[in-house]
Amino acid sequence: MRNEMHLQFSALSQNESFARVTVAAFVAQLDPTMDELTEIKTVVSEAVTNAIIHGYNNDPNGMVYISVVIEEGAVRITIRDEGAGIADIEEARQPLFTTKPELERSGMGFTIMENFMDEISIHSEVNKGTTVHLTKYIMKSKALCN
Numbered sequence: 328m329r330n331e332m333h334l335q336f337s338a339l340s341q342n343e344s345f346a347r348v349t350v351a352a353f354v355a356q357l358d359p360t361m362d363e364l365t366e367i368k369t370v371v372s373e374a375v376t377n378a379i380i381h382g383y384n385n386d387p388n389g390m391v392y393i394s395v396v397i398e399e400g401a402v403r404i405t406i407r408d409e410g411a412g413i414a415d416i417e418e419a420r421q422p423l424f425t426t427k428p429e430l431e432r433s434g435m436g437f438t439i440m441e442n443f444m445d446e447i448s449i450h451s452e453v454n455k456g457t458t459v460h461l462t463k464y465i466m467k468s469k470a471l472c473n
Contacts, residue, residue: 330356331396338379338389338408346375346393353395354402357465366443367402367463373436374406374459382410382457400465407458413451420449 383389446462
């Protein structure tokens with residue numbers, strides 16, 4: 328069975344926790360382990376924070392869009408902004424790379440996403456925005472399918 332949800336909110340840092348908790352509540356129907364749920368919450372936080380800080384440069388007039396689809400034990404999360412975009416995605420994916428060192432950003436966002444999710448793809452266009460597609464296969468759901 329397929330189930331999906333869509334969410335949009337202002338690019339305000341206080342909305343990052345709202346996004347994380349909302350996605351986690353939706354994914355909970357798959358009965359993930361605590362580790363799986365923590366990993367999903369962490370990647371949502373990373374992607375939303377990137378959209379707010381890097382995509383919109385903390386401009387609250389921007390909107391962050393999230394969609395989550397659950398189907399056959401897979402959680403597919405898409406987080407999108409219509410902000411600055413990424414000029415060089417491969418460079419941005421490098422551990423410790425950040426365009427905002429003055430904000431003490433660790434530059435580990437994409438690395439964390441890659442380590443916690445089963446699949447990740449990033450699409451970006453300068454001055455048009457960035458879309459991050461994340462997929463996680465929930466272990467309990469995998470076991471039920473076998």
